[in-house]
Amino acid sequence: MDVSNETAERVDLRRPLVDREKKPPLEVGLESVLTESSLPYRRRVYLGVCIEIKLLFRLALPAILVYLVNSGMGISARIFAGRLGSNELAAASIGNSSFNLVYALMLGMGSAVETLCGQAYGAHRYEMLGIYLQRATLVLALVGLPMTVLYTFSYPILLLLGEPKKVSYMGSLYIAGLIPQIFAYAINFTAQKFLQAQSVVAPSAYISAAALLLQISLTWVTVYVMNMGLMGIAYVLTISWWFIVGAQTLYITFSIRFRETWTGLSSRSFDGLWSFFKLSAGSAVMICLEMWYSQILVLLAGLLNDPALSLDSLSICMSISALSFMVSVGFNAAASVRTSNELGAGNPKSVLFSAWTATFVSFLISVVEALAVIASRDYVSYIFTSDADVAKAVSDLCPFLAVTIILNGIQPVLSGVAVGCGWQTYVAYVNVGCYYIVGIPVGCILGFTFNYQAKGIWTGMIGGTLMQTLILLYVTYRTDWDKEVETAKKRLDMWDDVKESRQNS
Numbered sequence: 001m002d003v004s005n006e007t008a009e010r011v012d013l014r015r016p017l018v019d020r021e022k023k024p025p026l027e028v029g030l031e032s033v034l035t036e037s038s039l040p041y042r043r044r045v046y047l048g049v050c051i052e053i054k055l056l057f058r059l060a061l062p063a064i065l066v067y068l069v070n071s072g073m074g075i076s077a078r079i080f081a082g083r084l085g086s087n088e089l090a091a092a093s094i095g096n097s098s099f100n101l102v103y104a105l106m107l108g109m110g111s112a113v114e115t116l117c118g119q120a121y122g123a124h125r126y127e128m129l130g131i132y133l134q135r136a137t138l139v140l141a142l143v144g145l146p147m148t149v150l151y152t153f154s155y156p157i158l159l160l161l162g163e164p165k166k167v168s169y170m171g172s173l174y175i176a177g178l179i180p181q182i183f184a185y186a187i188n189f190t191a192q193k194f195l196q197a198q199s200v201v202a203p204s205a206y207i208s209a210a211a212l213l214l215q216i217s218l219t220w221v222t223v224y225v226m227n228m229g230l231m232g233i234a235y236v237l238t239i240s241w242w243f244i245v246g247a248q249t250l251y252i253t254f255s256i257r258f259r260e261t262w263t264g265l266s267s268r269s270f271d272g273l274w275s276f277f278k279l280s281a282g283s284a285v286m287i288c289l290e291m292w293y294s295q296i297l298v299l300l301a302g303l304l305n306d307p308a309l310s311l312d313s314l315s316i317c318m319s320i321s322a323l324s325f326m327v328s329v330g331f332n333a334a335a336s337v338r339t340s341n342e343l344g345a346g347n348p349k350s351v352l353f354s355a356w357t358a359t360f361v362s363f364l365i366s367v368v369e370a371l372a373v374i375a376s377r378d379y380v381s382y383i384f385t386s387d388a389d390v391a392k393a394v395s396d397l398c399p400f401l402a403v404t405i406i407l408n409g410i411q412p413v414l415s416g417v418a419v420g421c422g423w424q425t426y427v428a429y430v431n432v433g434c435y436y437i438v439g440i441p442v443g444c445i446l447g448f449t450f451n452y453q454a455k456g457i458w459t460g461m462i463g464g465t466l467m468q469t470l471i472l473l474y475v476t477y478r479t480d481w482d483k484e485v486e487t488a489k490k491r492l493d494m495w496d497d498v499k500e501s502r503q504n505s
Contacts, residue, residue: 030354031347052357055199056334062205063196064330069208071326073215077237080219081230088230091170094163095234098154098175100291102147102182108287109140109280110189111336115422116279117197118340119488121261125344128492129261133194134269135276140186142273147182151175170230177234184241191248196337198261207247215240282425289431290415293461294318296440300447300457310454313393316384317401324369324405325412331362332416339420343488348481355417355476359410366409370402393454400458407465414472421484422491423475430471439464 033039033047074096081092113136120128150157155172159165192204215236222232252262297318301310335358342350373380377398381391418427443460446452452459 030342030350031345034349034353048353049357052338052354053361055338056331056354056358056361059196059199059201059334059337060330062201062330063333064326065205066192066201066208067326067329069205069212071322072212073237073240076212076216076219077233080223080233084223084229087167087170090167091174091230092233094158094167094171095174095178098151098171099178099181100295101288102144102151103185104288104291105143105147105284106140106182106185106189108284109143110136110193111283111287111419111424112136112276112280113190113193114197114336114419115283115340115424116491117194118337118420119344119422119492121197122341122344123346123489123492125492126260127263129194129197130263131266131269133190133262134266135271135273136190136193136280137187138269139273139277139280140190141183143277144182144186148179151179151182174230174234177231178238180238181241184238184245187245188241188248191245191252194252194261195248196333197340198258199337199341200257201333203251204248207244207251210247211240211244214243279422279424282428283419285428286415286418286424286431289428289435293431293435293439293464294321297443297457297461300440300444301454304447304453304457309389309393312385312387312390313381313397314454314458316381316390316394317397319384320373320380321401321404321408324366325408327365327369328362328408328412331358332412332419334358335413335416336420339417340488341420343421343485344492346485346489348485351481351484352479355414358416359413359476362409362413363406366406369409370405373398373402373405397454397458400455400462403462404458404465407462407469411465411469411472414469414476417476418472421479422488427472430468434464434468434471435461436464438467 030048030051033044033051036044039047078089078092078096082089113132116132117129120126120132154175155168158168158171163171195201195204218236218239219233222228222236226232228235252258297314301307301314304310335355338354338358339351342348342354377395378391380398381394385391415427418424439461441460442463443457446456446460447454448456450456
């Protein structure tokens with residue numbers, strides 16, 4: 001009998017996923033192919049790549065759409081605000097930028113759910129996913145309380161930061177309309193990670209797309225029909241986020257595909273909140289440090305000799321970089337899910353293979369994006385502005401942008417692997433060292449002391465990202481994945497209060 005046909009039978013992707021007597025077929029397929037000694041090495045790699053590529057894109061493409069749509073909601077709010085006037089645009093920009101703090105915080109803390117739910121799902125401890133979801137939501141909601149107080153006093157804070165009085169006042173009103181979003185984030189990001197851990201990503205993309213259409217339609221009504229102005233834009237943005245929360249909650253509650261992972265509200269979700277908070281805090285620090293890094297580049301540009309030109313050119317470059325970064329973020333989510341699932345399932349070879357496959361695919365895509373940027377370097381800025389000086393400045397910065405895009409094609413995927421393994425605290429320390437001890441100081445020295453201006457600042461920050469990427473590559477290469485499987489098992493045993501309750505019953 002042909003060995004490859006026998007292996008193909010073993011890799012039957014159509015079998016039921018929730019069969020308790022067997023491992024999920026996708027896990028069996030990849031691990032069995034990689035350990036099938038009777039198959040030639042190249043054949044094993046080929047079959048493994050076919051399986052993994054299908055899994056990666058099935059996870060990554062909807063995740064990319066989700067993040068693009070979420071970004072589009074903030075962009076559309078600024079577009080409508082700009083139609084009202086320059087002060088309204090400034091107020092909306094300040095408000096949305098201010099909310100990036102809590103967005104990054106909640107997104108980062110939600111990564112703890114990604115680690116635990118992904119590993120629990122891979123280990124078939126399905127009951128614990130709902131408990132982790134509830135614990136994480138409680139922790140994030142509690143963290144949202146002091147954030148609510150902070151944003152309540154946004155007016156004096158904006159004045160303290162040197163913003164004009166009128167813009168500060170309008171911005172504080174806009175922020176007040178966004179405050180309920182804090183708790184929408186707390187529920188949304190935990191639910192999103194709960195779904196991703198089970199490789200359920202497409203519904204979130206559909207829900208987010210519907211929310212964007214709803215937001216654009218309602219904002220048009222509130223601005224042009226009801227004349228609610230800036231506050232109408234804020235209210236609609238908040239309503240749109242709560243629409244996402246409501247739709248995801250209904251989907252999780254009533255869909256039969258979650259009958260084993262969501263069994264309803266439980267008092268056990270109140271146990272171990274402090275331990276869960278500590279795990280979430282490491283995730284939050286890791287994500288926040290990464291998201292703030294590029295923002296600091298723009299802030300430093302405002303201190304250069306020609307701040308207007310520097311800010312305009314860097315803003316255009318950062319907008320292009322942010323667009324390409326969404327692709328990498330999609331692969332970040334896919335790599336995290338695949339890593340945590342395979343670790344929980346006890347498949348060390350699959351973890352390693354999945355990590356390198358995701359990294360290589362994302363790298364190839366980023367190289368294509370970088371080449372496209374270089375090819376259009378003299379024209380790309382005209383999408384944003386007709387200023388010839390800005391266009392020349394953007395053209396000069398495009399090589400730096402291309403390098404950044406390539407690094408951003410690797411680093412987020414490795415961070416996704418780290419989240420899947422539960423290395424968030426370690427990566428947070430790496431981020432502090434590479435970004436804030438090396439990257440930013442070196443950029444300031446090159447930009448201001450040696451007068452390389454924006455190029456100098458960007459070179460230093462590229463150096464920090466390169467250093468972090470090399471460290472993560474080395475750590476991933478040197479990791480003992482058999483040991484990581486054991487670590488994941490111990491982590492799940494520590495958190496699995498279901499097992500303890502069964503023994504006591």
